Amino acid sequence: MTENIIDLKQITVDFKDGENRVKAVNDVDLQVEKGDIYGIVGYSGAGKSTLVRVVNLLQKPTAGKVIVNNQELLKLNPVDLRKARTKIGMIFQHFNLMKSRTILGNVEYPLLKTKLTKKQREEKATELLKLVGLASRKDDYPRQLSGGQKQRVAIARALANNPDILISDEATSALDPKTTLSILNLLKRLNRELGLTIVLITHEMQAVKEICNHVAVMQKGKIVERGNIEAIFSTPQKPLTQEFINVATNVGPAVEKVVKNPSFKALTQNQQLVQLNFIGKSTEEPIISTLAKQFGVDGNILFANVEQLHDETLGFMILVLTGQEERIKQAITFLQENQVRVKLLNQAVESEANG
Template sequence: MISIKGLSKVFQTKDQEVTAVDNLDLTIEKGEIFGVIGYSGAGKSTFIRLLNRLEDPSAGSVVIDDRDVASLKKKELRLARQDIGMIFQHFNLLWSRTVHDNIAFPLEVAGVAKKERDQRVEELIELVGLAGRGQSYPSQLSGGQKQRVGIARALANKPKVLLCDEATSALDPETTDSILDLLVDINQKLNLTIVLITHEMHVIRKICHQVAVMEGGKIVEQGDVLDVFLHPQKKVTKRFVDQVMGDPEKENSLNLIHDTYKSDSILKLHFVGENTNQALISDISRRFNIDVNILHGKITQTQKGAYGTLFVQFSGEQSEIENVVGYIQSTTVEVEVNPSA
């Protein structure tokens, strides 16, 4: 669906050249919700603006449905953008227009007849959960409602791709979840490919199928969301995973655990999918002559299933603890002994 090769963007400032996006290669499948995550300055906002040529690339190609957006002339680009919807962090609504007229605007630009335009707008108002608010103005709406208008407007021309530029970062957590649920619903109903950039791992965890981690203009890690949660390779990725797993000061926490229980074995268990319901600890307590103390744990949900971590302290004979580790390794639960940050 989307094939990106050698994509780069270099900005020329007064004093130097700044490489915002550095030679990216990426493939995004049709119907996928693909997340791009990074901290401020990672290059993710520039990246998403390159996908619809709001920024011209310095090098590389962006092929969407067999059409290289990066090489299109102005007239071709205007037509191509009808297949690429975009929603923004700060909504970008027309404040003098009603909800109905905001959603209708791209249809007017595309030359759609009024009767067809009005019918399409009503369908979209219903789809995004704003029935009865068509004649309201943006100033009369909550933040979440404004973003729903932005989503409806982005869908007006029946795009094949929806780009989301920090679409929930201006919203409170409850409203964020409702907007994310709406995006999942749209993805499933319309088989719409969604590319979403964010600095919040909660957003990636909740709705994305695949994720790419950006740092310094490069993609430093990518893969299935659940795999990235299970096996983060880079330090920046581990920091993002810790956002969701509730341990932002993981290194200090682990040092405290090791200092407090230095004479015992600390195990970190990884549970995936149906294994999160497994009664492993009680099973170990019955089978082996050791004492078990649960130190810390959390379960979270991704699009591909549940993922959980559990820190436990084992006290007893070293040989018996080794037997426990061997037993856990014989199951589908992953185990780290005396884990480090």
């Protein structure tokens, strides 16, 4: 049986903003299973940071229950709450390292409040630096490191008290794509090797795609959609989720380009511009040749992308279908019957052409 390591129930967080009240989080439930890498995606101001700060009570909710590791945090006394909090590590966009301390000193810092001796602290910090691949830099200072290296130090520091949960709040947002990927891969390895549960807050679905098994999409203080990563990527329900996925799979920019392309301005009745999304087995079928053979409909590929998500293959394509109008309709029905999601784009082209 799976176990929820984080269980947020009906969480609301209100802020006073001058005369106004801002509902940063509005009646949100969130369950994260032990061992999950759970992504929370949303644009700036959606309430992601506020929601996850509730997990360790850095932010006290206005209403709701916070259950972490089967403990109801709002009911704990200060000593037990402090103990519970040490089991929740956190990393941030700007690393928050102490400039005047060495790398080792930074990682050792959370251990100063423990009963460990100086020697034990140094051993533990060195071991953690080894884990993130930075043992050789232990005597350097943060200013001597690159952004990616600084984030590795921050990760080592967040692991000092052997947490069960690591919260990553836009931890890769200030990094270039290659460094981002290396940090995400490190998080994935820590999840696997240490059994660490990770909550990843981000405004980029690409990051979620790399490592998460679950994702929730937030908008205006609410979770508008959630699910396992394959389901969300293959059958997103809400326009906002679709928008994030279109960007992550490059389909969005491709559609925009195609729709604006003057050569598609005058599509005839015998042409249909379509976007296809397909999952699993249907990615292996020779779709285009089937359309030609079975329906006499030609498919001209304008864009194609295949994404591997864990064990699932997802395909994204933009095509111009050319053939008799009725046959095109039949071909589209055939695609839909074969688990291919079809979006017709002719109207988008027309509205673009009409300004």
